[in-house]
Amino acid sequence: MKHDTLNLSTVSGQPVAPGLIRSGPHLRVALIHYWLVGMRGGEKVLESLCNMFPQAEIFTHVYVPEKVSPTIRRHKVHTTSIANLPMASRLYQKYLPMMPRALEEVDLSGFDLVISSEAGPAKGVIAAPDAVHVCYCHSPMRYIWDQYHVYRDNAGMMARRMMPRMAHELRTWDVVSAARVDGFAANSRHVAGRIEKYWRRDASVVHPPVAVEAFNPVAAEDRGEFYLWAGELAPYKRPDIAVEAFNRLGKPLIVIGGPGKTERALAKSANRNIRFLGHVSTEKLRRYLAACKALIFPGEEDFGIIPVEAMASGRPVIALGRGGALDTVVDGETGLLFDDPSVEGLVGAVERFESEGMEHLDASRIADHAARFDENAFRRGMERLLEQNGVSRAMIGHSIAAE
Numbered sequence: 504m505k506h507d508t509l510n511l512s513t514v515s516g517q518p519v520a521p522g523l524i525r526s527g528p529h530l531r532v533a534l535i536h537y538w539l540v541g542m543r544g545g546e547k548v549l550e551s552l553c554n555m556f557p558q559a560e561i562f563t564h565v566y567v568p569e570k571v572s573p574t575i576r577r578h579k580v581h582t583t584s585i586a587n588l589p590m591a592s593r594l595y596q597k598y599l600p601m602m603p604r605a606l607e608e609v610d611l612s613g614f615d616l617v618i619s620s621e622a623g624p625a626k627g628v629i630a631a632p633d634a635v636h637v638c639y640c641h642s643p644m645r646y647i648w649d650q651y652h653v654y655r656d657n658a659g660m661m662a663r664r665m666m667p668r669m670a671h672e673l674r675t676w677d678v679v680s681a682a683r684v685d686g687f688a689a690n691s692r693h694v695a696g697r698i699e700k701y702w703r704r705d706a707s708v709v710h711p712p713v714a715v716e717a718f719n720p721v722a723a724e725d726r727g728e729f730y731l732w733a734g735e736l737a738p739y740k741r742p743d744i745a746v747e748a749f750n751r752l753g754k755p756l757i758v759i760g761g762p763g764k765t766e767r768a769l770a771k772s773a774n775r776n777i778r779f780l781g782h783v784s785t786e787k788l789r790r791y792l793a794a795c796k797a798l799i800f801p802g803e804e805d806f807g808i809i810p811v812e813a814m815a816s817g818r819p820v821i822a823l824g825r826g827g828a829l830d831t832v833v834d835g836e837t838g839l840l841f842d843d844p845s846v847e848g849l850v851g852a853v854e855r856f857e858s859e860g861m862e863h864l865d866a867s868r869i870a871d872h873a874a875r876f877d878e879n880a881f882r883r884g885m886e887r888l889l890e891q892n893g894v895s896r897a898m899i900g901h902s903i904a905a906e
Contacts, residue, residue: 530894532559533614535606537623538595539566539575544711544808545622545641548690550574551712551878552618552639555885559618562609562628564602565595583609600669603627603676616894619684624673627680635892638684639709639885642694642805643701647673650739657738678702686892688885690806691827707891709884710830713811713876720817720866721793729755730821730853731795733788734809736765740802741823741844743769748801748849750774756799757791759783792816796862797838800828801849807831814838814873817866821852831876835861837869 534556536549553559553574561578564585568576583605585591585598602624611617612631619626622641630636646654647670655666678701687706689695695706732745742758746769749756756777758769763781770779783791789812792798798813798820806827810820814837822828824840834840839861841852856862 530556530558530616531614532556532616532618533611533628534559534561534578535609535617535619535625535628536561536563537620537625538564539571539580540592540595541567541570542572544806545620546571546575547714547808548639548641548711548881549620551881552620552885553578554878555882556616556618560614562611564598564605564624565591567592581609599624600673603673603680616889624677626684627676629683635686635889635894636684637686637688637888637892639688639690640694640698640706641690641711643697644673644677645739646670647677648701649697653738686888688888691830693826693829694805707884707888708830709881709888710876711806711808712878712881713808713815713873715811715815715870715873715877718789718792718812718815718870718873720870723866725794727755727794727796729757729795730797730799731757731759731791731813732799733759733791736760736762736769740804742801743772744801744844744846744849745799746773746777747846748853749777751846751850752853754853757795759788759791789816792818797821797856799849799853800832801844802826803844804828810838811873811876814869817870819856819861819864819869821849821856823848833872837864837872 534549534552539546550572559578561580563580564583566580566582566586585595585602585605588598591598606624606627607629609628611628614631615634617628617630617634617636619628619636619638621638623644626638651670655663658666681702681704687698687704688709689698689706690709690711692708695708698704698706732742734740736742745756750773753776758777758779761782766779766781792813793816795818797818798810800807800810800820800822803823803826810822810828810831813820820832820838822832822838822840823844824842828840832838832840839852839856841848
């Protein structure tokens, strides 16, 4: 089938490979995702890409259909050779060193557009010479780059022994495979900086889609007197800082999230003013977000969806002024940013929050700010990136109409 070649375009001022546009309506699209074993932020991005390209086929290392949404299940899903390994649906992360080769075995010769979704190994596929490959990067792999020592220190004895060699080899492949991508999108300015630092590539910032329409502010009389920490109880999210800070403050804190082992360990160190609810339903989480005094967000994250959900609920966020929070929280308007990533720093931030009356920030203005991070904004950003790389908006429209 004939292709029309465009001139060199740019992303962030840098030349990229010439894009190609199909002359007919049958644009073949491949979506590459690291693994499909649940519905978290990365899978929500994949859902939005599925909505943009209903005809796309998905390639992933491991696929557990019952763990993902109907939107994803409607697409044809291919797995790599990793899926054939013993207990891959549960032990997939143990097979990380084998994933680069598995990706390079994927045959994408029939696809015109490849969009990789990168947080684990995904971008290393080999696209056809005349195809466009753009990568939406949630994060360069944390466990081999900036969070390597955190992950190693919290790993088991065997993993700690294996990680130095494994990570060294993965870093080399990770940098080499970045050269195969025509254009990058980063989910925050923080991630764009890490892409430049580790891969020496520029990236456009396209914030991930947040279902802000599912969250609503409540009247002041329906709010509680508690603060809220919510999310996965992972070390880099620093729930330990939140617990110790509120031990000292003596103020009510509700902690939502798991896993259970980490939750039990934190609960042992917590005073009676701190309640642990474990995993809760989406509806219950919405109620707590709308009713809290503020969301506590003491970790450095690549983007951080939960602060946007809190703001969509009209509630301010007390966040460490690093990472994705710098893109989402406006200091003094939608919350408070603090600089010291310690227990003392968070204690001081909460005390300042209360002394300056920030719990009374206008809920409707906070929610209006959060609306900037909806799915339409994500789609517009991706369309701009694709257009810069030679895939026109009209072509995207034709693809949807053809479906």
